[in-house]
Amino acid sequence: MDRLTITADYAEQPAKPKQGSNLLVPLIVVSIIAIIATSVSISLTVMLVTNDHLQNDDVNECQPNSSCQVNTMSGKSFSIPDYTPGLDCGDIMDAVGPISGVYKIQPKGASAPFNVYCEMTDSGAWTVIQRRQDGSVSFIRTWAAYKAGFGNIDGEYWIGNDNIHYLTNQVPYKLRIDLEKGDGLTAYTEYNPFMIEDEYNNYTLHLGKPSGTAGDSLIQTFANNNGQPFSTYDVDNDQNPYSCANSNYAGWWFESCTAGNLNGFYYTINEESSYQGGLYWYSWNLNEPLKTVTMKIQAAD
Numbered sequence: 001m002d003r004l005t006i007t008a009d010y011a012e013q014p015a016k017p018k019q020g021s022n023l024l025v026p027l028i029v030v031s032i033i034a035i036i037a038t039s040v041s042i043s044l045t046v047m048l049v050t051n052d053h054l055q056n057d058d059v060n061e062c063q064p065n066s067s068c069q070v071n072t073m074s075g076k077s078f079s080i081p082d083y084t085p086g087l088d089c090g091d092i093m094d095a096v097g098p099i100s101g102v103y104k105i106q107p108k109g110a111s112a113p114f115n116v117y118c119e120m121t122d123s124g125a126w127t128v129i130q131r132r133q134d135g136s137v138s139f140i141r142t143w144a145a146y147k148a149g150f151g152n153i154d155g156e157y158w159i160g161n162d163n164i165h166y167l168t169n170q171v172p173y174k175l176r177i178d179l180e181k182g183d184g185l186t187a188y189t190e191y192n193p194f195m196i197e198d199e200y201n202n203y204t205l206h207l208g209k210p211s212g213t214a215g216d217s218l219i220q221t222f223a224n225n226n227g228q229p230f231s232t233y234d235v236d237n238d239q240n241p242y243s244c245a246n247s248n249y250a251g252w253w254f255e256s257c258t259a260g261n262l263n264g265f266y267y268t269i270n271e272e273s274s275y276q277g278g279l280y281w282y283s284w285n286l287n288e289p290l291k292t293v294t295m296k297i298q299a300a301d
């Protein structure tokens with residue numbers, strides 16, 4: 001009986017002590033991992049803070065005879081070496097290094113320097129001529145507004161048709177268009193070369209060979225924008241009996257009308273609408289509205 005009872009008791013609870021020891025070992029392991037992870041995390045944080053601090057100190061160190069400016073895109077302030085307004089952002093990068101931000105440039109033909117956003121990347125310095133990101137700036141503007149430029153250099157803007165003309169007539173330039181959908185997917189298209197004529201010739205668009213991941217929505221498509229003059233709602237130079245600028249809510253190089261409209265109305269994602277006149281690039285995203293668009297130029301190789 002005793003033996004049986006003991007056996008039975010033992011048999012009923014065979015796992016209990018083992019469970020205890022099974023739990024104990026993972027607990028110790030987990031605790032050790034937690035301690036190590038915490039230490040690593042603390043070290044990393046310290047390193048990041050230190051690096052950030054060092055980088056900021058590096059960049060913020062104002063040298064004698066230097067000018068300081070604020071990088072409003074990142075919200076960080078930094079200083080840059082004194083520089084003479086360059087012909088484009090390529091000159092700026094040569095002068096101050098690969099620090100993206102707002103700078104003054106003065107291309108040949110421009111009567112005065114003007115602000116522009118310079119995007120310094122692994123593929124060189126890009127002069128940003130247009131940016132859309134939140135709908136904070138209306139692009140339903142007159143001919144005069146598109147001529148002079150409008151918006152905020154640290155946000156949404158059009159750098160101005162005169163300025164685009166000055167820039168792209170210095171040397172051969174290429175155009176890069178960066179696109180982002182609502183789901184965060186990105187793609188790009190380049191046209192090489194890219195230039196526009198002067199106001200006398202209605203800023204007529206000239207595009208070279210397209211390349212990239214977003215396809216061509218401006219040349220070989222249902223509307224050929226290449227060789228077309230610029231149109232706005234108050235100056236209709238398009239090939240349509242009506243006004244493409246009116247129906248597309250944009251100033252653009254419309255034919256009749258376009259398969260790519262990057263100056264249209266900014267629809268918020270999931271906004272109930274017919275998407276008429278929105279930001280779209282048909283060869284990549286049909287007529288679904290885009291989330292962000294950047295048009296930027298660089299001297300061609």
Ligand SMILES: [Ca+2]
Pocket residue numbers: 236237238239240241242243244
């Ligand atoms: Ca027309």
